[in-house]
Amino acid sequence: MKAAIIGAGNIGRALAQGLVESGAAVPAAITVTRRNSAALAEFAAEGFITGTDNREAVRNADVIFLCILPQQLNAVLDEIAPMLQAQRQLVVSVVTGAHSSDLRRHLGDEARIIRAMPNTALRVKASMTCLAASGATDEDLRFVQHLFGTMGSSIVINEELMSAATALCACGIAFFLRSIRAAAQGGVEIGFHAHDAITIAAQTALGAAQLLLQNGTHPEEEIDKVTSPKGCTIAGLNEMEHQGLSSALIKGIKLSASIAGELYKK
Numbered sequence: 240m241k242a243a244i245i246g247a248g249n250i251g252r253a254l255a256q257g258l259v260e261s262g263a264a265v266p267a268a269i270t271v272t273r274r275n276s277a278a279l280a281e282f283a284a285e286g287f288i289t290g291t292d293n294r295e296a297v298r299n300a301d302v303i304f305l306c307i308l309p310q311q312l313n314a315v316l317d318e319i320a321p322m323l324q325a326q327r328q329l330v331v332s333v334v335t336g337a338h339s340s341d342l343r344r345h346l347g348d349e350a351r352i353i354r355a356m357p358n359t360a361l362r363v364k365a366s367m368t369c370l371a372a373s374g375a376t377d378e379d380l381r382f383v384q385h386l387f388g389t390m391g392s393s394i395v396i397n398e399e400l401m402s403a404a405t406a407l408c409a410c411g412i413a414f415f416l417r418s419i420r421a422a423a424q425g426g427v428e429i430g431f432h433a434h435d436a437i438t439i440a441a442q443t444a445l446g447a448a449q450l451l452l453q454n455g456t457h458p459e460e461e462i463d464k465v466t467s468p469k470g471c472t473i474a475g476l477n478e479m480e481h482q483g484l485s486s487a488l489i490k491g492i493k494l495s496a497s498i499a500g501e502l503y504k505k
């Protein structure tokens with residue numbers, strides 16, 4: 240596969256690294272672009288093809304990943320549209336809030352489009368990526384599912400749920416990271432050095448996630464196994480709930496989803 244990553248910022252960087260780490264592509268088969276050529280030097284040092292010319296990047300690619308900000312999308316689409324060959328090339332957009340119909344207005348009715356909502360754990364092969372296809376073949380979708388599957392897990396969703404997916408999996412990684420940081424801060428207050436507190440909190444979070452993913456259980460079922468009667472877990476957990484833990488997460492996720500849907504302006 241020859242790939243172009245248009246907009247090698249935070250998620251474009253994670254994607255480039257994820258594709259290489261997972262063995263899906265070698266750096267020499269991936270062209271990365273961004274506006275600031277100086278910032279591309281580190282990609283070039285790792286063997287990627289780099290440039291600021293999006294058209295040139297698209298010309299040579301089988302798969303084009305759009306990784307720019309929503310407000311940068313229209314200009315990029317107009318720039319690359321004349322180069323795009325729908326029969327030969329697949330467009331994968333990770334851009335928040337831009338519906339496939341918005342992309343199609345610029346790229347034409349023939350364009351094969353897949354929207355993807357991954358998170359930055361792509362680079363450690365642990366992303367959750369939600370996918371929705373529009374005008375793409377079943378083979379395209381299987382291919383992209385496989386691709387993101389090598390960098391974590393992927394799931395195909397209805398495109399109308401893409402803003403919800405943005406909040407839950409793309410923003411979600413920040414929410415869980417903040418939870419880990421808060422737990423570690425608590426750990427420091429009760430006696431651990433910061434580095435140890437973060438290691439302990441992060442591994443504990445990983446264990447919690449693995450229990451759910453490997454056992455297929457509901458969180459409350461696993462919590463019941465931890466909360467000894469009259470014990471310290473239920474005391475801590477109930478205090479967190481009195482302070483609004485679940486409510487804060489639910490409200491934050493709802494707000495993120497609502498803002499995700501408004502970020503792209505036609």
Ligand SMILES: NC(=O)c1ccc[n+]([C@@H]2O[C@H](COP(=O)([O-])OP(=O)(O)OC[C@H]3O[C@@H](n4cnc5c(N)ncnc54)[C@H](O)[C@@H]3O)[C@@H](O)[C@H]2O)c1
Pocket residue numbers: 245246247248249250251272273274275293306307308309311314315333334335356357358359409
């Ligand atoms: N960061 C995440 O975790 C994440 C996760 C899922 C989806 N997304 C979506 O991915 C997109 C990028 O987010 P990000 O956080 O990586 O942003 P970012 O600002 O870090 O990256 C955007 C990159 O695009 C480059 N760029 C801007 N205009 C360009 C142009 N005309 N041609 C080529 N490159 C250009 C910028 O130089 C920058 O490097 C957004 O739409 C965002 O909603 C982000």
